[in-house]
Amino acid sequence: MKKIALIGSTGSVGTQTLDVIREHPDQFLVEGLAAGTNIELFAQQVNEFRPKKASVGTKELADRVRSQLPDEVELYYGEQGLIEVAAGTDADTVVTAIVGSAGLPATLEAISAGKNIALANKETLVTAGHLVTEMAKRKGVSLLPVDSEHSAIFQCLNGEHSDEIREITLTASGGSFRDLTREQLKNVTVADALKHPNWSMGAKITIDSATMVNKGLEVIEAHWLFGLPFEQIGVLLHPESIIHSFVEYRDGSVIAQLGTPDMRIPIQYALSYPHRWHSPAKRLSLAEVGKLHFREMNFERFPCLRLAYECGKIGGTATSVYNAANEVAVARFLNGSIPFLQIETIIETVLSKHDVQSEPDLEGIRQADRWAREVAETL
Numbered sequence: 001m002k003k004i005a006l007i008g009s010t011g012s013v014g015t016q017t018l019d020v021i022r023e024h025p026d027q028f029l030v031e032g033l034a035a036g037t038n039i040e041l042f043a044q045q046v047n048e049f050r051p052k053k054a055s056v057g058t059k060e061l062a063d064r065v066r067s068q069l070p071d072e073v074e075l076y077y078g079e080q081g082l083i084e085v086a087a088g089t090d091a092d093t094v095v096t097a098i099v100g101s102a103g104l105p106a107t108l109e110a111i112s113a114g115k116n117i118a119l120a121n122k123e124t125l126v127t128a129g130h131l132v133t134e135m136a137k138r139k140g141v142s143l144l145p146v147d148s149e150h151s152a153i154f155q156c157l158n159g160e161h162s163d164e165i166r167e168i169t170l171t172a173s174g175g176s177f178r179d180l181t182r183e184q185l186k187n188v189t190v191a192d193a194l195k196h197p198n199w200s201m202g203a204k205i206t207i208d209s210a211t212m213v214n215k216g217l218e219v220i221e222a223h224w225l226f227g228l229p230f231e232q233i234g235v236l237l238h239p240e241s242i243i244h245s246f247v248e249y250r251d252g253s254v255i256a257q258l259g260t261p262d263m264r265i266p267i268q269y270a271l272s273y274p275h276r277w278h279s280p281a282k283r284l285s286l287a288e289v290g291k292l293h294f295r296e297m298n299f300e301r302f303p304c305l306r307l308a309y310e311c312g313k314i315g316g317t318a319t320s321v322y323n324a325a326n327e328v329a330v331a332r333f334l335n336g337s338i339p340f341l342q343i344e345t346i347i348e349t350v351l352s353k354h355d356v357q358s359e360p361d362l363e364g365i366r367q368a369d370r371w372a373r374e375v376a377e378t379l
Contacts, residue, residue, distance in 0.1 A: 002271065005032035005051075005085050005115070007106055008097030010041045012202045013120045013146065013263060017095050018045060020268045023280055028271070032085035034098070034106075037061060043068040052089050055081025082106035087113040093271065095146070096121040099204050100327055101320070101369055104128055108362070111135045118270040120146035122214075122221045127320040128365050129224035143225065144270040149218055150225055151266035152244035152257035157226070160255075166248045168228060170218055171238035172297070175209035178239065182301065188340045190333065207330045211343050216308020220319055223312055230312050235305065237295040242284065260284050304344050307351065316358040317368035318351065324369045325350035328376035350375050 004021065008014045014035070021028045030049040035042040036057040046054050046069050054069065055076040056062050062077040069075060076084045079102070086094045086106040094110040095118040096103050103121040108128070110117060112135065119125070125132055136143050145151050149170045157165075176193050177185060196206045208214035215235055222233050244266075246256035259265050262281040269276065299306040304326075311318040329346040332338045338346070350372050357364050 001029055002027060002093055003029045003031045003089075003091045004093055004095060004271070005034075005053075005089055005091035005110075006030065006095045006097060007032075007034040007055075007082050007086055007103060008036075008095075008099065008121070009033045009045055010035040010038040011097055011099060012205070013097035013267065014095075015041075016263050017097060017267050017271075018049070019280075020264055020271060021049075023268075024277060027277075031089035031091040034082050034085040036098075039065040039068075046070070046073055051085075053085050055085050079105055083109045086110040087115065091115060093118055095267075095271075096124060097146075099123075099202060101127050101323060104132075104365075105362070107132065108135060111139055111141055114139055114141060116142040116144065118144050118146050118267075119150075119225075120267075122147060122217045123323050125221045125224040126217050126323050127369065128362065129220070129319075130359070131362065131365075133224050144273055145221075145225055146267055146270045147218060147221070148241075148259075148261070148263065148266045149245040150222060151269055153222065153226060153247060155257045155269070156245070156247040156255040160247075160249070162227065164249050164251075165228065165232065166250045167232050167234055168222065168226065168245065168247050169234040169236050170215060170222060170245045171236050171241070171243055172212065172215045173209065173241045174237050174239060174295075175212070175214075176206070177210050178237065182341070185341055186339065190336065193333075193340060203334060204327070204330055207333060207343075208326070210340075211326075212302035212305040213308070213326050213330075213343075213347075215302075216305045217323065219305075219308055220312045230309055235297045237297055239293055239295075240289065242286075242289060242292055258284060258286075304347060307344075307347060311351065314356055316356045317360050317365065318354065318356050320360070320365050320368045321351055321354045321372040322347060324372035325376040328373050332377075346376050346379050349379055 030051045032053045033051045034055040053074045059077050083106045087109040093116045097120040101123045107124045193210050241261040243256050248254045260282045311322040325347045329343040
């Protein structure tokens with residue numbers, strides 16, 4: 001039986017992770033749950049799974065929810081609460097499903113404590129890939145990808161030799177506005193942006209999909225997960241989201257992973273690896289799909305992806321600043337204070353003002369993150 005701690009339990013990936021656990025109740029024991037502000041759903045989850053430790057975003061929320069939880073559950077809050085859930089239980093695997101850079105300290109503490117990581121929080125590797133991968137190697141723990149694209153590459157690499165890779169390609173749906181021109185993007189609304197054509201995801205990642213920041217973060221994450229230079233990481237627009245990603249080898253062979261766009265499949269594989277279990281996801285029928293379509297990536301149409309490649313090649317704090325500026329810009333778009341295209345303008349402007357630190361420690365990463373957020377708020 002695998003012992004699981006889950007941070008980000010009330011988000012899209014978190015709730016689907018619990019769906020997988022419900023589907024295989026004899027395989028899992030939930031040791032810890034951490035959420036942010038959705039305390040109603042969080043209380044239901046804690047009462048259902050009875051973890052030893054649980055955490056919410058703030059002390060105020062903890063005080064409000066305490067009476068709704070079983071007495072034996074230890075309740076925490078804030079960053080220290082995330083660390084307690086991630087590193088302070090008997091869990092052997094921690095699912096990091098929290099959105100944004102807030103998951104980094106807890107992930108590092110979990111690795112330090114010898115926990116395997118099922119990684120759904122791409123910002124962890126984007127902001128601190130050098131720290132995370134070095135510590136994971138030193139501690140002998142696994143970083144198992146949960147994102148559908150990285151899970152696909154991971155599966156395509158099984159049994160192969162990394163020195164025989166010519167290129168890996170991450171596929172991108174193109175998001176809500178993939179068929180709009182830049183002129184048409186000037187007047188899009190938040191409601192328009194949140195209508196993703198293929199996937200059911202949270203608000204922030206849905207906006208990131210529309211700007212292609214999400215794919216940029218995935219490119220940087222792939223660099224750290226698979227140890228490849230950015231010149232060997234490509235992106236291809238694939239509207240149907242059936243081929244989740246693929247690997248081309250030096251002999252000309254291309255191995256791809258296909259499936260219905262259902263996050264429960266890569267989540268379950270990260271938890272069941274190296275085995276494959278029955279899944280409630282709909283089976284893929286290529287005859288029913290009929291046709292698959294592909295387009296070359298246009299960096300002028302999606303400048304945020306170009307910026308991600310540039311930051312990845314620069315390295316150091318450039319990727320942290322890229323991520324932090326985007327988080328602020330997306331929040332401002334969601335609250336209606338800036339138009340959609342201003343997201344990319346804010347990111348590029350913040351990056352132009354930043355003096356990159358090449359080998360930052362955790363405090364250096366935090367300082368760069370704070371600086372980027374402060375600047376992004378003023379633009």
